[in-house]
Amino acid sequence: MMEESESVGNYVLSDVADAAMDQLATVVHRTPIMKSATTNALVGKHVYFKMENQQKTGAFKFRGASYKLMQLSDEQLGRGVIAASAGNHAQGVANAAAKLNARATIFMPEKTPAAKVNATRAYGAEVVLTGESFQEAYEASMKRQMQTGAEYIHPFDDYDVMAGQGTIATEMLQQEDRIDTIIVPVGGGGLISGVATAAKHKNPYVKVIGVQAAGASAMYKSYCHRQVTRLDKVSTIAEGIAVKKPGERTLPLIRNYVDDIVTVSDEEIAAATVYMLERNKTLLEGAGAAALAALFAHNSNIKSEHCGIIVSGGNMDISTLPMFQQLASKHHHSA
Secondary structure (H helix, E strand, O other): OOOOOOEEOOEEHHHHHHHHHHHHOOOOOOOOEEEOHHHHHHHOOEEEEEEHHHOHHHEOHHHHHHHHHHOOOHHHHHOOEEEEOOOHHHHHHHHHHHHOOOOEEEEEOOOOOHHHHHHHHHOOOEEEEOOOOHHHHHHHHHHHHHHHOOEEOOOOOOHHHHHHHHHHHHHHHHHOOOOOEEEEEOOOOHHHHHHHHHHHHHOOOOEEEEEEEHHHOHHHHHHHHOOOOOOOOOOOOOHHHOOOOOOOOHHHHHHHHOOEEEEEOHHHHHHHHHHHHHHHOOOOOHHHHHHHHHHHHHHHHOOOOEEEEEEOEOOOOHHHHHHHHHHHHHHOOOO
């Protein structure tokens, strides 16, 4: 494990985690922790849901985007910011940029649900729809960045973005200091890198467990096999964590700080989504339900009395709900 004071890039990570907490205090919602007696009884643990689906823009991404933009000089902000995203990062960057009066340009895949495109435009960003997948939108955005010199805001592979996301763990442990395990959804790894770093800084005994969709398990494979795995295609209802390859900066942090990574099926994700809607009257998107799905699926292997679950977002395209219900009924969870 890294020494706490060891720096990554130019960063002493534990210091950054604290700095991000101070700077974001007035900007982001301090989201509530929700408890559910039904869930506790089902898994035989005290479960604490960190409700980032109630964050501004409906997802945790606003934290990392805000912290990143707050580190930019006036000159950098004057050149505008640019990003690529299939959804939540787009809205996070657009809102953060609006608050700092910076121009934002967001590249999104052509098939992005209209609700997400409209929400991003509503925050004042220019949206460019291009390409089949995130990868093509990302490449187009990089080309534009070269032409304009705008600041690039990467969705996960950036230390400031990770530090902003890490404030979730700091908040959780302030709200409930008995938490001994935190389960975190993983795509490119920005959220879990920040969370694991911040959590271990506060309490080195907290276990951090990542969860990926089985159909998009690049980080899981890279973590387990000690070599970087890049997938040719990803397929999951949790589009928020459908990433083909791990971040170059996130992977080493994850190897250092994360205790385990598991995978869950789309059926398990759908069942967790439907469960939360029915039992707790709470709407989660697929990625937002992944951590709960992992607790249900891997409960017997998760040694925890006080288990934190990061509900990363709630921006579900409502028209997909019937498909979620169908998959959930296939799963027949013992719940």
